[in-house]
Amino acid sequence: MNRLTDKTALITGAARGLGAQIAECFIAEGANVIINDINITAAQATAERLGGQALACDVSDSASVARMFEELFELTDWLDILVNNAGISGIEGDNTAHERIRRAAQAMADGAPAELDSGITEVTDDQWRRLLGVHMDGTFYCSRSAAGLMKRAGGGNIINMGSIMGTFGRGGGTAYCAAKAGILGFTRALAHELAPHDIRVNAIAPGWIHTDMTDPLAPMHPMLEAQTPLGRMGEPIDIAWAAVYLASDEAKFVTGQTLSPNGGWYMSQ
Numbered sequence: 001m002n003r004l005t006d007k008t009a010l011i012t013g014a015a016r017g018l019g020a021q022i023a024e025c026f027i028a029e030g031a032n033v034i035i036n037d038i039n040i041t042a043a044q045a046t047a048e049r050l051g052g053q054a055l056a057c058d059v060s061d062s063a064s065v066a067r068m069f070e071e072l073f074e075l076t077d078w079l080d081i082l083v084n085n086a087g088i089s090g091i092e093g094d095n096t097a098h099e100r101i102r103r104a105a106q107a108m109a110d111g112a113p114a115e116l117d118s119g120i121t122e123v124t125d126d127q128w129r130r131l132l133g134v135h136m137d138g139t140f141y142c143s144r145s146a147a148g149l150m151k152r153a154g155g156g157n158i159i160n161m162g163s164i165m166g167t168f169g170r171g172g173g174t175a176y177c178a179a180k181a182g183i184l185g186f187t188r189a190l191a192h193e194l195a196p197h198d199i200r201v202n203a204i205a206p207g208w209i210h211t212d213m214t215d216p217l218a219p220m221h222p223m224l225e226a227q228t229p230l231g232r233m234g235e236p237i238d239i240a241w242a243a244v245y246l247a248s249d250e251a252k253f254v255t256g257q258t259l260s261p262n263g264g265w266y267m268s269q
Ligand SMILES: NC(=O)c1ccc[n+]([C@@H]2O[C@H](COP(=O)([O-])OP(=O)(O)OC[C@H]3O[C@@H](n4cnc5c(N)ncnc54)[C@H](O)[C@@H]3O)[C@@H](O)[C@H]2O)c1
Pocket: 012, 013, 014, 015, 016, 017, 018, 019, 036, 037, 038, 039, 057, 058, 059, 060, 085, 086, 087, 088, 134, 138, 161, 162, 163, 164, 205, 206, 207, 208, 209, 210, 211, 212, 213, 214
């Protein structure tokens, strides 16, 4: 309790899922939380439920991010913590995805190689750009604006949402994996750059977590649980505690690191 008293945090993509759970834990730890989402109605509902404030923007749009940071100053004088959490899987709105996933799950259960998504020859320019736009451009635009504020304030904390897919990789998910790998590299470079300003930059690389994003993968859940040494998929709270730790003074000697709560599905280093 009280690990984040009087801290102001902006969490992107926080209307639901991991972002909403991080917001809830930050508020419980005493933080003033601003909930960003591309879906402002959902962000407002979450902010009302948790006791935070809501700001709309599409993080992949530079002008939209700049406007959000202007609006931020109507809510608060400073920013201590930025969590770059907004993300997409790439199959949103793809009506054929469920059937492909069901077939892939069956193939994997039968021991055959299978793809989570359509392979690289079928990835369109728009799909590639959208994945990298939301994850990588969004992380860059928000970090750039936040870093300016934090430098002037003499300190701060940035947490970027990576994934085990940023190091493990997965066929059928080249754009998602490239984006998440990029975020991990970006995290290390920015941590070096901002350390002299007492701004820590770290990443979280979740394993398979139950959220709306992974709901369409339900046919694969039993297999993923079986592959996970701890025997289950994660819950959003498993990720939120990692965010609380990285945001708190308990992690004051931690920067440039990737913390990966994943139940042992992927073991690194
Ligand atoms: N769930 C998992 O298993 C898992 C695993 C590893 C990494 N992640 C990452 O964690 C983050 C959160 O994932 P989740 O499972 O909570 O997903 P989710 O789909 O439940 O929530 C994502 C939120 O981001 C918002 N969003 C999407 N595009 C946006 C944009 N352009 N601008 C602002 N907001 C936007 C959505 O509206 C939604 O509220 C993502 O970056 C995701 O890639 C999730």
